[in-house]
Amino acid sequence: AALWLAGRLRGLARGAAANRTTASIAVPRGVMAQDDSPKPGDDFAIEATTAVVLGYVLTGDAQIDEMSRAGLLGLSDKLWQRTSVEPMMPMGVDIEKDELAFFPFLYWPISASEQQPSDAAYAKLNQYMQTGGMILFDTRDADIAGLGGAVTPEGEALQLIASGLDIPPLEPMPADHVLTRTFYLLQDFPGRFQGGQVWVEAAPNAAAEAAEGMPFRNLNDGVTPVVIGGNDWASAWATDDSGVPLVPIGRGFAGEQQREVSYRFGINLLMHVLTGNYKSDQVHVPALLERLGQ
Template sequence: MIRRPRLISRRALLRGAAAAALAAALPRRGSALPAPSLLAIGHVQHGGNWNPRPSAIRRLGWELGRRTSIEPAPDSVPVRLDRPGLHRWPMLYLAGAGPFPAFSEPERAALRRHLQYGGFLLVDAADGSDGDGFDASARRELAAVLPTAPLQPVPREHVLNKTFYLLDRQGGRVLVKPWVEAQALDGRLAVVYTQNDLGGAWARSELGEWEYPCTPGGEAQRETAFRVGVNLAMYALCTDYKDDAVHLPFIMRRRS
């Protein structure tokens, strides 16, 4: 007896195609990157409004993955300064809108130790304050954490402004200052502080809309904010490697 071939229904075909598409979309076990290889930014919690721009770091990470070879984690990780494990985060992010209570002495000591051993901290004033609000609280804590390293404007020729992009201006939701400030330890920038609300320029809603306008420079100012963020991440990971690369042609000429 010759059996007729079994007919497959349209519904079954669609189910099979959907299953194949799902399997193709899932990461393969052998090609998935291990978690330690991803750049995860530690978002410092404090007693005030510590997360005023919830989507900001996630969006910066997306731009880092698109523009550079950095593999970012899906989002930032909330961290407490009074808990062990700060060494897991090469880049910390301290943000806020409005004043916040003073850190405890153990918190200050833990942050100081982290920065002295090579950690990097980006401080971002979401309220665009100058002399009050978040600005006053941040300056108080930074002076207490690194009392021998006062905040100083970062000069335009510093390697921070050429780690990936060549920068000659600043970006953010607002432009309170045309520079960023930093605290240096043995020539390395351990803390970078901006009053221009970088997070407000990075923040984007789930529908893909920018959450805040950038004034006075509009979208060009937003693009500069992303470039500043990329340079900061590159500096946190590689410090002054780009400064050495700038001098490479001169070194090679001397050797020849």
């Protein structure tokens, strides 16, 4: 199945290209007199908006970027297999040049050599997070982060990047967060590593919850704009074009179970960003009905 799905993902990409070619041939003659020559970025925009596309931030490190691509390819295969979401091939995103709004989700692997974005890139990133996009920041250092109280080079790089972002208050992911039940019921969020702390937007304070009158964690029908951790999710998701995992995880059956839970976390992330707090609403249907009856 993985082989077929990987092929279908590639086939969709080819089909999209063919559709673009056909569309250009079928333009009426009168319209051709207008200036419809391709503009810079047109191909990127068309490819990114043909269907759901998972994006990864290009770091300039070829090895990291390839692992990100392979990771989102593996996750896209699982979304095809298990949900109604049918992603196209994942795309690398240059935050300095490319439009971010085309992507509901961006995976950002942090490297020790990460450069601070420009002011223009920060403006795009902040706009992206404020309009429903989600960024998964992955320092990929959960195996050593926190040892001896030291901050890793990747952690320092993330702090540098975050200094220019409008990131809301964060908290460790609570046991009742909507991400723990968007599609699968989860209490652990491993990647290649497990046990690392995962941070999400903090829940409203007690006064806000009291004013709302229902125990919702998400009162604004929104999506946490950032998820931050260091479990190296892309390595756990990564497959080659035939669907074969690229990175060994743990040992034997336990390792494959860890990989499976990692896929489930990735699916929960995408279902959350695509459906908002729909699942939270379903959990609280009795409270909603009671409120409607008042």
